[in-house]
Amino acid sequence: MGVKVIIPTPLRAYAGKQESVEVHGATVGEALASLTMKFGDLKKHLFNDEGRLRSFVNVYVNDEDIRFLQKDQTGVKEGDTISIVPSIAGGA
Amino acid sequence: MATKIEETKGAAAPAAATLSKEEILRYSRHLIMPEVGMEGQLKLKQAKVLCIGTGGLGAPLGLYLAAAGVGRIGLVDFDVVDFTNLQRQVLFGTHDVGRPKIEAAAARLRDLNPDIRIDTYETHLTSENALDILKEYDFIVDGTDNFPTRYLVNDACVLLGKPYVYGSIFRFEGQLTVFADPNGPCYRCLYPEPPPPGLVPSCAEGGVLGVLPGIVGTIQAMEALKLIIGKGQPLVGRLLLFDALAMKFRELKLRKNPECPACGEHRTITHLIDYAEFCGIRGEEAEAPATSVPEISPKDLKARLDRGDDLYILDVREPHEYQICNLNGHLIPLGELALRAAELDSSQEIVAHCRSGKRSAEAVEFLRKAGFKKLWNLKGGILAWSDEVDPSVPKY
Numbered sequence: 001m002g003v004k005v006i007i008p009t010p011l012r013a014y015a016g017k018q019e020s021v022e023v024h025g026a027t028v029g030e031a032l033a034s035l036t037m038k039f040g041d042l043k044k045h046l047f048n049d050e051g052r053l054r055s056f057v058n059v060y061v062n063d064e065d066i067r068f069l070q071k072d073q074t075g076v077k078e079g080d081t082i083s084i085v086p087s088i089a090g091g092a
Numbered sequence: 093m094a095t096k097i098e099e100t101k102g103a104a105a106p107a108a109a110t111l112s113k114e115e116i117l118r119y120s121r122h123l124i125m126p127e128v129g130m131e132g133q134l135k136l137k138q139a140k141v142l143c144i145g146t147g148g149l150g151a152p153l154g155l156y157l158a159a160a161g162v163g164r165i166g167l168v169d170f171d172v173v174d175f176t177n178l179q180r181q182v183l184f185g186t187h188d189v190g191r192p193k194i195e196a197a198a199a200r201l202r203d204l205n206p207d208i209r210i211d212t213y214e215t216h217l218t219s220e221n222a223l224d225i226l227k228e229y230d231f232i233v234d235g236t237d238n239f240p241t242r243y244l245v246n247d248a249c250v251l252l253g254k255p256y257v258y259g260s261i262f263r264f265e266g267q268l269t270v271f272a273d274p275n276g277p278c279y280r281c282l283y284p285e286p287p288p289p290g291l292v293p294s295c296a297e298g299g300v301l302g303v304l305p306g307i308v309g310t311i312q313a314m315e316a317l318k319l320i321i322g323k324g325q326p327l328v329g330r331l332l333l334f335d336a337l338a339m340k341f342r343e344l345k346l347r348k349n350p351e352c353p354a355c356g357e358h359r360t361i362t363h364l365i366d367y368a369e370f371c372g373i374r375g376e377e378a379e380a381p382a383t384s385v386p387e388i389s390p391k392d393l394k395a396r397l398d399r400g401d402d403l404y405i406l407d408v409r410e411p412h413e414y415q416i417c418n419l420n421g422h423l424i425p426l427g428e429l430a431l432r433a434a435e436l437d438s439s440q441e442i443v444a445h446c447r448s449g450k451r452s453a454e455a456v457e458f459l460r461k462a463g464f465k466k467l468w469n470l471k472g473g474i475l476a477w478s479d480e481v482d483p484s485v486p487k488y
Contacts, residue, residue, distance in 0.1 A: 009265045009335070010298075013427055019338060041427075056287040063344045083344065085333065087283040088262035090300060091308075092147035092171075092181075092237030 014041035029072035056087040132321035142166040145235030146197040148305030151183040156313035158201040166211040180302030219364035233257040239286035240367035246279035266308035266334040276348035276355035388468040390477040445470035
């Protein structure tokens with residue numbers, strides 16, 4: 001049992017159509033790196049050219065936004081859930 | 093600043109702190125609940141709510157606020173009812189196609205509840221008019237469909253100190269929250285920056301299950317009503333995520349960003365800005381595909397095919413689109429092209445097409461970089477083929 005990463009609908013096509021993926025890592029950074037190793041196409045949607053998380057993609061560990069924790073250094077443990085929540089604007 | 097306000101004919105300004113006999117009957121199902129009662133219903137009667145957008149989100153929003161007896165509802169929408177709207181914009185009927193949305197929406201809501209005041213603003217919401225329009229209302233509900241307007245509405249609400257009920261959707265997912273605290277958090281605390289234009293498709297481009305905005309817009313109405321009557325726990329400080337396919341609701345904490353330029357300790361946003369520029373879009377022009385991609389028009393393609401030229405038609409759409417209509421092309425969805433490029437013969441002339449020409453432009457660009465030389469992008473895609481060559485091909 002590792003860390004569950006919940007993949008948002010817009011990105012599922014790049015994650016083998018899965019709703020969530022299990023990864024391993026001690027920090028959010030490691031967990032996301034493990035995710036993008038498995039699914040290379042996800043990388044450019046999550047990270048910019050400098051390897052930083054794109055500004056319109058929020059990441060949560062359980063229910064806390066990592067920007068208010070230790071960002072990609074935020075620790076994760078077995079059983080935690082990482083949520084990727086990109087900005088969406090539809091409504092019409 | 094061409095804003096036009098129309099009021100319900102004959103409805104007195106609902107400032108009276110009483111309910112008529114008819115109102116008591118109409119709202120009896122509210123009145124018999126202690127959480128609402130006469131007190132709550134009077135608060136609804138005196139409330140002023142602005143609904144920005146009368147489409148997917150705006151439809152259920154408007155309907156339920158009107159049904160509940162919100163005394164004054166403002167509607168903002170500049171658009172005209174389109175046939176493709178009817179799949180989800182349930183304020184409109186088939187006979188409304190071609191009619192300004194604001195007219196059709198107001199008519200429907202006045203029919204539902206003739207006792208309330210409906211103000212209509214048939215205009216784009218802009219930095220020039222937003223503060224004037226919003227300041228008349230107590231609560232602002234976002235039924236818009238684009239990033240620039242969302243940031244505009246947020247900033248205007250922060251500047252005016254108005255609560256803002258946020259809802260957004262994409263395909264099968266929704267997000268909801270209430271920004272009600274004048275000291276934040278606000279939308280910019282949640283998403284300081286929008287995605288670059290073109291990255292997140294609109295409902296027209298990405299599709300949406302019609303009922304999804306119905307669910308999210310209805311929840312927005314619920315939150316607005318709770319704020320008005322002051323009961324229950326609103327979604328303040330809580331981001332509600334809805335996954336319709338899994339039928340799961342999840343909740344995440346929404347914290348205020350102390351550095352937020354709009355609502356933080358050192359605010360730099362003191363007036364409304366150019367939101368199109370902020371979101372990286374200049375004006376309303378659709379983003380054109382890279383002009384370096386060689387193009388062929390549908391008519392030219394038809395001529396060449398009739399002549400018997402050996403062209404490989406590459407369709408980069410998805411399988412379900414191929415089933416709607418196709419040009420007998422070879423289907424390799426754009427997402428699979430990298431893996432399947434080896435199926436293509438670089439000695440053949442390849443004409444790539446998609447629905448409107450955007451994805452196929454990307455495909456051509458990709459193949460060009462992979463060393464293919466004889467490439468064409470079908471300008472305007474299968475939509476243009478339907479318009480210019482073969483109208484029997486259905487458009488979607």
